Amino acid sequence: xxxxxxxxxxxxxxxxxxxxxxxxxxxxxxxxxxxxxxxxxxxxxxxxxxxxxxxxxxxxxxxxxxxxxxxxxxxxxxxxxxxxxxxxxxxxxxxxxxxxxxxxxxxxxxxxxxxxxxxxxxxxxxxxxxxxxxxxxxxxxxxxxxxxxxxxxxx
Amino acid sequence: xxxxxxxxxxxxxxxxxxxxxxxxxxxxxxxxxxxxxxxxxxxxxxxxxxxxxxxxxxxxxxxxxxxxxxxxxxxxxxxxxx
Numbered sequence: 574x575x576x577x578x579x580x581x582x583x584x585x586x587x588x589x590x591x592x593x594x595x596x597x598x599x600x601x602x603x604x605x606x607x608x609x610x611x612x613x614x615x616x617x618x619x620x621x622x623x624x625x626x627x628x629x630x631x632x633x634x635x636x637x638x639x640x641x642x643x644x645x646x647x648x649x650x651x652x653x654x655x656x657x658x659x660x661x662x663x664x665x666x667x668x669x670x671x672x673x674x675x676x677x678x679x680x681x682x683x684x685x686x687x688x689x690x691x692x693x694x695x696x697x698x699x700x701x702x703x704x705x706x707x708x709x710x711x712x713x714x715x716x717x718x719x720x721x722x723x724x725x726x727x728x
Numbered sequence: 729x730x731x732x733x734x735x736x737x738x739x740x741x742x743x744x745x746x747x748x749x750x751x752x753x754x755x756x757x758x759x760x761x762x763x764x765x766x767x768x769x770x771x772x773x774x775x776x777x778x779x780x781x782x783x784x785x786x787x788x789x790x791x792x793x794x795x796x797x798x799x800x801x802x803x804x805x806x807x808x809x810x
Contacts, residue, residue: 607810622735622736624733624735624783624786624802624804626786626800627783627786627787627802630786631786631788652809663810664809664810684810687809687810688807688808688809688810689806689807689809690788690807690809691807691809691810692735692783692802692804692807692809693807693808693809693810694735694736694804694805694807694808695808695809696736706736706737706805706808707808708805708806708808709805709806709807709808713806
């Protein structure tokens with residue numbers, strides 16, 4: 574398990590290559606990269622605040638839960654904080670497993686939980702000077718509920 | 729003494745990131761009520777508890793969680809990671 578919480582940018586391609594190297598037992602690697610998306614009328618930056626003494630611990634618990642549910646050979650989570658420009662990578666997850674269904678499901682699970690249970694808060698700073706905190710969506714909570722309903726039927 | 733920390737718009741509305749509070753509150757909700765009685769800016773920040781989340785010693789908790797032995801209570805809006 575490799576968990577990183579950092580202000581610095583990362584190279585998603587290089588990270589994926591490193592993650593995938595030497596995984597002879599894994600037939601499947603799935604990765605997701607989240608990118609700062611521009612929004613109307615023009616995003617200057619996304620500011621990501623976090624809870625330093627809790628963040629890595631919370632992510633480790635989420636990744637640990639994924640390892641309990643699926644047979645994963647490795648898990649990577651990188652999540653940034655601070656001021657990020659449109660187009661910049663915010664975070665990535667990667668999962669390695671023997672078969673693709675577990676790798677896909679675990680990556681999906683990690684994304685749902687990182688969105689609503691890891692202590693990060695996004696603020697959109699617009700070019701016109703306005704700034705607003707991004708609201709959590711009801712659909713984010715719904716996304717979590719589906720994991721308690723289906724458990725680990727697709728390992 | 730207990731450390732109370734605030735994040736995102738809760739921090740902005742209260743106007744500080746962290747403070748130490750002398751309290752005899754037995755639960756998170758007791759602490760919320762003490763804070764609300766303190767000043768209007770706290771009352772405003774805690775007006776809608778359903779819009780808030782709480783962590784006790786860096787673990788997500790409920791508002792009826794006991795404070796016995798707790799060192800740090802954090803209040804924040806629902807998280808928006810990913």
